[in-house]
Amino acid sequence: MCSPTRASLLTGRNHHRVGNGQIAELANDWDGYSGHIPKSSxxxxxxxxxxxxxxxxxxxxxxxxxxxxxxxxxxxxxxxxxxxxxxxxxxxxxxxxxxxxxxxxxxxxxxxxxxxxxxxxxxxxxxxxxxxxxxxxxxxxxxxxxxxxxxxAIHGPHHIMKEWADKYAGRFDDGWDAYRERAHQGAKDAGWIPADAELTPRPEGLAAWEDIPDHQKPFQRRLMEVCAGFAEHADVQAGRVVDEIERLGLLENTIVFYIWGDNGSSGEGQDGTISELLAQNQIPSTIDQHLAALEELGGLDALGTPATDNMYHAAWAWAGSTPYQGMKLLASHLGGTRNPMVVQWPARISPEREPRTQFHHVIDVVPTIYEIVGISHPEMVNGIPQDPIDGISMAYSIDEADAAGRRRTQYFEIMGSRSIYADGWMASALGPRLPWAKGAPPGIRTWTPDEDRWELYHLDEDWSQARDLADEHPEKLAELKELFAIEAARNEALPIGGGLWVVALHPELRITPPYSEWEMGGDTVRVPEFCAPALGNRPNAVSISLSAPERANGVLYKLGERAAGSRCTWSTAC
Structure with missing residues (x-):
């Protein structure tokens, strides 16, 4: 998930310890979920x-x-x-x-x-x-x-010029099930996953390609073509920046960490959409409604343009997380918590095709940088005593491809979805929410983490979490569950599922500006962005008085109908 991963990446600390147990918009009063990175980190x-x-x-x-x-x-x-x-x-x-x-x-x-x-x-x-x-x-x-x-990229909306999407025309015609099988074999052939890595099955509730009506398939294919073009275009832009570093003669001694992914591919588009915030705000719609609206906008060629805010079907996200069970918003299973990273340092690292397999976490990037540049983690920054760092340097793996991994333990948690890694084993609890499920999760208001079923995997022998060993090794599972409880308490992750407090239980507590009206002259070009709570209790519309509405028109993003006169009303639902 966005805010937690980036807070960890930039500080070298676990996400709850720096107040980012969920995205910034869903902050609450618990320390691990405050939305504020403390200056002590x-x-x-x-x-x-x-x-x-x-x-x-x-x-x-x-x-x-x-x-x-x-x-x-x-x-x-x-x-x-x-x-x-x-x-x-x-x-x-x-x-x-x-x-x-x-x-x-x-x-x-x-x-x-x-x-x-x-x-x-x-x-x-x-x-x-x-x-x-x-x-x-x-x-x-x-x-x-x-x-x-x-x-x-490639967070929604998936926006890219037509010529980039057209490069992938026909590449996904056989659907996500077949694509996942090809991606699995391709990853094996490239040596990125072990030859014995198993392909995990499609989760219940996620549509099979053969279940998609034929008249909807061109829409679903084009959504993936747009996403693929968007991804390649982003990759090319990153390459332009690195090329400039080389042109300036600085590449030899520049270390590049290139992490590819948005916390795993995202199922937030649910069934596929031309307006992804409809799905995120739980506003019901059907694919046929999207197709009808799309016809008025220019048909399939409108996908990826400014006319739409499209995002692909969640099953494409599942296929994009091959061979894992998880995707973005699931901290329980790899896919949401395993993304590829490439490290380039021409002065020290020779290009290699064989990947490093040591288990590490984004918190390990910061201490790796510190070790390489020859500094220690400071005890004081700007006069503020610093909290300990959680990361472990990965620099040892640069020279020792087969070195034993030094990260022995790591916990994960997002909105009740959680897991714990320890010495090659991982225990996982799916949690109350599925990224591709529509509407409020059943029983969310009475959910308790104490009743969740935990799974157990031996990652050293089961790369993709394909074989649940919970019934075979109950003692190991109990050991890891206790370790998770210790790590959660140590890292301010309690209460488990605290990130759900606003989004699912108390949307009225969602952080909003203290005002409901703004009176603007002709030079004001930004007002706060609003998103209605994802589940229930939408706030009332806000009013914006414009002394020069013709100047604001096209600058403010108009979401609702304009009222008579100079008083304009925008809906707070994104």
Whole structure:
């Protein structure tokens, strides 16, 4: 899940220990779910900045408390308050790739071009990062630099120009079940997974390709073609940034960590959609309704354009997580918690096709950087005593491909979905929510983690969690469940499922601005973003009085019907 993973990646601490037990918009009063990264857990950017590095961040952020994301601040929770001297991107969990709400440092800015002029966010943040690199090389060539570059891809909405999607025309015509089998064999042939890794079956409740009506299949195929084009386009933009580092003569001694994935592929599109926030906000719709609306927008060619906010069927996400059971929003099973990472360092690392197989976690990236650059984790940053770091350096694996893994234990938890890894074993509890399930999970208001069934897997012998050994090794399962309870308490993860408090139990407590009306002159171009709670209790509409509505038109994202006169009403449901 977005905010938790990025908070861990940037701090080297487990996500609950830095207040990010769920996304920033769902923060609550429990320490592990507050949405605030404490200054006692400085980011890697803050530490390196104090060691003389130039620091910059681009693209998706999603770690600023939701109530602090307007241009009024406060700004200590923005990227520039967490050690980045420069930031260009968006603060929210997602953005239109054609019309994003952009921020440069702490100033709201408009995209430099319109969609009609060829604008795309991934290209823009690559262009901006390249310009920053050139300025750095010209003006501060003796200083090292730290870049954090994160696209909006392939988070929804899936936006990409037609020519990129067309590159994959026909590649997915046989559907997600067949694609998953091909991907499984391809991963084996490439050596990325063991030859004996088993392909796990499709979960109950997730549609088989043969169950999709024939008249809907072209829509479902095109959604995947768009996603694939979006993914390749993002990859190319990352390559442009690395190419510029090479052109400047800096690549030899630059370490690149390239983590590919958005917490595993995402089933948030549910049955496939032209408006992904319909699904996320549990607004009922049918595929035939989407097809009818799509015809008015230009047919299948409208997918991936500014006219739609499309996202693919959850079964494509399942196929994209081959060979694992999980996907994004599931901390219980690999797929949501196993993404590929490539490390490049030409001065030290020769290209190798054989992957490292030691078990590690995103919290291990920060201590790896510290070891490589020759610094220790500081006890004090900006006068604030620092919390211990949870990560373990992976640098040992650079020179010793077969070295025994040094991460012995790691817990995972998101909204009640949870697992614990220890010495080659993993115990898993699915939790109360399935990413692809529609509506409120049955029994969510009476759910208790004490009644969840736990599964047990021996990952050293079962790469994909295909064989549940809970009945065969009850003592091992009990041992791991106790270890999970210890780790959860130590890392501020209690109460288990605390991330559900707002989204499922008390949507009225969702963080919102303290105002219901804004009175704006002609120069105000940003108001807070609103999303209705995912389950029930939608807030009332807000009113925005515009003294110059013609100037605001096209700047504010209009979601509802415009009222008479100068008073305009926007729905709070995204």
């Amino acid at each position: 400085a980011t890697v950017a803050e530490v390196l900045r104090n060691y003389g590095y130039s620091t910059g961040a681009w693209g998706k952020w999603h770690n600023t408390p939701a109530e602090e994301t307007t241009k009024a601040g406060p700004f200590d929770g923005w990227p520039t308050g967490y050690g980045f001297e420069y930031f260009y991107g968006f603060l929210a969990g997602e953005a239109s790739q054609y019309e994003p709400n952009l921020v440069r440092n702490t100033t709201s800015v408009l995209p430099p071009k319109t969609p009609e002029e060829g604008y795309h966010l991934s290209e823009d943040i690559a262009d901006d990062a390249i310009e920053w690199l050139r300025d750095h090389h010209a003006l501060a060539a003796d200083k090292p630099f730290f870049m954090y570059w994160a696209t909006g």
